[in-house]
Amino acid sequence: MDFSCELANGIVLRPVHLSDAAPLAAAFQANRAYLAPWEPVRPEEFYTVQGQHDVLTRRLKDLDDGTALPMVLVADKAVVGLLTLSSIVRGAFQNAHVGYWTAQDAQGGGLMTSALAAAMIIAKAQLGLHRLEAATLLHNTASQRVLEKNGFEEYGTARAYLRIAGQWQDHRMYQRIL
Template identity: 55%
Template structure:
């Protein structure tokens, strides 16, 4: 089941909505503005990632995964139309697993306002109510304490540390893995 949702009410008048093909320009502007801010927390990106064309290509791939029910790409959009973050459920698996991976980031100028916490809570609610997921998993670099606090505030529990889990900022980096159990009911038919 694919959620198609526009949700108001996040802190600062920010809206959570699913991405659409016309968002490449706004995504490009957001990534360019936050390039240095995100660099320590993300894979190294080629220069074309920071172009409208690069974002259009990436967005097209993500929207195909969305249509296939494997990913949901949401944007955090300020009242002036700027993208101030993203939040994604990926690797969605139904059946007896009913699980997905959560990833998110917020604009450097929008941190410390409860935006990430509100968005993660909302997405977990959608994952449970509309998608029938049993659990959501998220990983953070071991030194990303701010993101760990967001997850803990949203009911995630630490499940372990994964050595050399992802290639981030040019090196294989250890991650702390968290999960949130969304419900105990059986998988949907």
């Protein structure tokens, strides 16, 4: 299946490739301080080409196993974001978790709102999923707006849900029935 699609301004949302290791390392290095409050503490190796190659190798195995769909947002061969459908569960659930980030210099133009809308179509039409869920830090209003613009509804708060920026932090939980 082809999970690629073109968004506005020539930006492409597509599954990751091993060849994305260098562009992803560059994107993570350029956005390291910007992403730090929203992400787990990462080892130094994560920010290298080899570190990203290792991450991509695991993500591609998840893709092959049908448990995840990791995708990059690419503009002129540069990675400007990442959107992953992970923890795909089949059977009676047909559910996936959505996680994403956008480069600091690509913020504010609706890019992730469009990318999530495209990912929802892929999730329903190509993956046959019934439900998507997402979690945001309580103070991450930008991410909450992306979800709400795409019809996600808040359904609760998970206490000490994820270890972000070195601390266990509460998250607002969202879902979207497809």
